[in-house]
Amino acid sequence: MARKEKSEYLIQAVSHALDLLEQFHDEVDELGVTELSKRLKLHKNNVFRLLATLESRGYIEQNRVTENYRLGLKTLELGQTFIKQMGLLRQSKPILEALVRECNETIYVSVLKDFHIIYLDTVETTMTVRVVPRVGSRLPAYCTAAGKAQIAHMSEEELDQYLPNRELQRFTPNTITDREELKRQLRVVAEQGYAVDDEELDEGVKCVSAPIRDYTRRIIGAVSISGPSMRFGTERIERELVPLVIKAADEISSKLGYTK
Structure with missing residues (x-):
């Protein structure tokens, strides 16, 4: 059996979640759903689902004042x-x-x-x-x-x-x-x-x-x-x-x- 390349084992949803986390860098502290949707080229519903999942695990948190998202603890x-x-x-x-x-x-x-x-x-x-x-x-x-x-x-x-x-x-x-x-x-x-x-x-x-x-x-x-x-x-x-x-x-x- 031919050995598969590691790229063939990638899980798209996990890749998208990591892409989302990587948007927060340098001076970018907070981002909203609309901006993340544009950056990731994903539908807002998909971005919201990713955020909800990451937020539930503490990797993302929402600023209750601005309603934007930032990295979690x-x-x-x-x-x-x-x-x-x-x-x-x-x-x-x-x-x-x-x-x-x-x-x-x-x-x-x-x-x-x-x-x-x-x-x-x-x-x-x-x-x-x-x-x-x-x-x-x-x-x-x-x-x-x-x-x-x-x-x-x-x-x-x-x-x-x-x-x-x-x-x-x-x-x-x-x-x-x-x-x-x-x-x-x-x-x-x-x-x-x-x-x-x-x-x-x-x-x-x-x-x-x-x-x-x-x-x-x-x-x-x-x-x-x-x-x-x-x-x-x-x-x-x-x-x-x-x-x-x-x-x-x-x-x-x-x-x-x-x-x-």
Whole structure:
């Protein structure tokens, strides 16, 4: 029996679904059914069925404000899995180790998922007093340095989608619970390129973080320096820790193909 070419095994519906997902790239964040129909040269009914299927599995989601569609969190999850397995952790480990040698504080690398931070890896300080390692922990983005370093680059619409209308949960006296005050601080974070957690999640713990970008220029994670507040005075944060964490984030980003 003659061996068939792989192209003969292609499933058209799956191919169309992948074509649809690939329309979201570069600066194209959202698309409507009509525009997708034109791009894919498919009838609107077929496009709607593809969208409904992908939406049910989390690969596509609808913006309730614009009624357009965009990539869903499942695509982010797949991308983060790839990064974890093939890129981010492997490339960041030696940089995290070097960073610990420079400041002797605990270092984390994390990713954003569902408006929460998930710590993927850590290198601990040799100091006796230290923060508890949180690899695998799922923490709120709005009151962590790693979270703020990433959500600071979200649009107003994205922030409004994730932030509850009610007051944000308070974890410490320093937690920012007012939505508008948080947005104001996030604008500052986006401008300066780093974020600080000033005992906003845990009393007695401070953290400094900067975002990590990949070759597409998208933010795919963050690197953080964390430790007890008694060692994280304002002067040390500004003169030593901020430059170090930005340098580390830039080095990891560079290894992932990012160029400024």
